[in-house]
Each structure stands twice: as structure tokens, then as C-alpha cells.
Amino acid sequence: MKKRFLTLVGALALAACAPNNFDGPRGAGFDNRSSFEIERARREAAMAGTSGAFTPPPPVQSGPVGGAIPAGDLAAAGIGQMGGQQGMTPMGSMQAPQPARSNTGISDEQNFDAVSGRETIESDAQRRQAQIAAQQVIAPQPLPDRPAATGPNIVEFALNAPNVKGQAWYSRSLLSGQSRFERNCAAYATADDAQRDFLARGGPERDRLGIDPDGDGFACGWDPAPFQRAARN
Numbered sequence: 001m002k003k004r005f006l007t008l009v010g011a012l013a014l015a016a017c018a019p020n021n022f023d024g025p026r027g028a029g030f031d032n033r034s035s036f037e038i039e040r041a042r043r044e045a046a047m048a049g050t051s052g053a054f055t056p057p058p059p060v061q062s063g064p065v066g067g068a069i070p071a072g073d074l075a076a077a078g079i080g081q082m083g084g085q086q087g088m089t090p091m092g093s094m095q096a097p098q099p100a101r102s103n104t105g106i107s108d109e110q111n112f113d114a115v116s117g118r119e120t121i122e123s124d125a126q127r128r129q130a131q132i133a134a135q136q137v138i139a140p141q142p143l144p145d146r147p148a149a150t151g152p153n154i155v156e157f158a159l160n161a162p163n164v165k166g167q168a169w170y171s172r173s174l175l176s177g178q179s180r181f182e183r184n185c186a187a188y189a190t191a192d193d194a195q196r197d198f199l200a201r202g203g204p205e206r207d208r209l210g211i212d213p214d215g216d217g218f219a220c221g222w223d224p225a226p227f228q229r230a231a232r233n
Contacts, residue, residue: 152199154192158224159231165223168215169204176210184209185220194220 108114163169188194194211195218201208204217211219218224 152196154195154199154222155227157195157199158227161217161224161228163216165218165221165225166214166216169217170207170212170215172207172213172215173210176207176213178213180210181213181220184211188220191220191222195222198222 185194188197198204198207198209198211198219203212203219207213207215207219
């Protein structure tokens with residue numbers, strides 16, 4: 001009898017340490033190895049006459065073989081648990097991203113819904129009257145006289161030009177070549193400067209530097225058309 005009892009205790013110990021990989025007869029009331037082993041041990045104890053002293057073994061723990069990972073090891077690896085413990089942020093405390101605030105400095109005067117909520121026809125009329133009263137009218141002043149020592153007036157010359165750009169109007173020497181034209185025109189920063197100097201040197205009748213080889217009276221490609229259009233508008 002004692003030998004049978006020791007055998008039964010050994011079987012129960014092996015059942016408690018066995019992994020939870022149950023491959024027994026399911027469908028007969030045994031859902032896992034723990035329930036199967038408990039029932040088998042109870043039957044063997046009854047047959048051995050020790051049912052009164054039988055104590056069921058603890059249920060087999062699920063999880064990795066060898067026991068759970070200690071909490072200290074998890075904390076050392078920076079892994080916490082849910083519920084607000086160290087290493088984790090509770091789901092309830094997570095804040096949703098806030099939408100970007102609109103620029104309150106932009107006027108909404110063109111938005112009818114926004115303006116109608118705070119303005120009336122009367123208040124709008126009063127505001128318009130205040131704006132009109134704050135306006136300052138500046139009377140036109142006569143243009144100052146242009147000093148005579150500033151050189152030729154290319155605006156006046158453009159408005160009185162008898163021809164258009166490219167239309168020969170004055171005689172030119174055949175000695176004025178393209179190379180001389182390009183070399184001398186490169187000395188001016190702008191075509192206006194070239195035309196002003198051209199008129200100061202006797203142009204458009206005379207072309208001392210060869211900067212008006214086609215004889216239209218306009219040096220280095222200068223064009224009077226923009227000045228004429230501005231005067232007409």
C-alpha cells in the first residue's frame with residue numbers, strides 16, 4: 001500500500017510540472033491536461049483506498065516553460081506593464097494631437113457670415129462715414145522745373161521723334177562698322193545712357209562714335225516706343 005501511495009504522489013508531481021500541451025481525450029470532460037491528470041489521480045487513489053487523503057495538484061500554469069519572467073528583469077529591459085506602471089503610458093492619459101490654430105490676424109471682412117453676426121447696416125454706414133472723415137486729400141503740385149545743366153532730355157526727344165526704331169532717317173558714314181558699334185556701346189550701362197550721350201555729342205544728325213549705324217537716330221538699340229505709349233495712356 002505504501003509503495004502504491006508513493007507511486008501516486010510521483011505521478012501527481014509529474015502532472016503538475018508537465019507543459020500544457022494536452023493531447024488526451026477531449027470531449028469527455030477533459031479540456032486540458034490538468035483536469036485529465038486530476039481525474040486520473042482521483043481514480044487511482046480510489047482504487048488504492050486512499051481517496052480520503054487525496055489532495056488535487058495545483059493547475060498547470062500556462063505560459064513559457066520554466067515559469068514567468070521576473071518583474072525585475074522586465075524593468076531592467078525597459079518593459080513595464082499596462083495600467084500606469086513604470087515604462088508604460090496608460091491609454092487614458094494619452095492626449096490626441098491638437099489641431100493647428102488659425103491665424104487670427106487675417107481679416108474676415110470678406111466673409112459675409114462672419115461679418116453679419118457682428119455688424120448691421122447702420123454700424124457699417126457709421127464705419128464708412130468715419131473712414132471718409134479720416135481721409136486726407138493731397139492736392140496735386142506742379143512738377144519742378146528740370147535744370148538745364150542735366151543734359152539732353154531723352155523723354156522729350158522720344159515724344160518728338162519723326163520715325164520709329166529701325167527706320168533710317170539720318171545719313172551715316174560707311175566707315176561705321178558693326179565691331180565699332182558693339183565696342184562703343186559696351187561702354188554704357190544702359191541704352192538710356194547711350195542715347196543721352198549720343199544727343200550730347202551732336203546726335204541725331206551726327207554720329208561721332210558710330211553707335212547709330214542704321215541712321216534711325218537711336219543709339220545702341222534705344223527705343224522711343226515705351227515713352228510714347230506712356231504719354232498716350
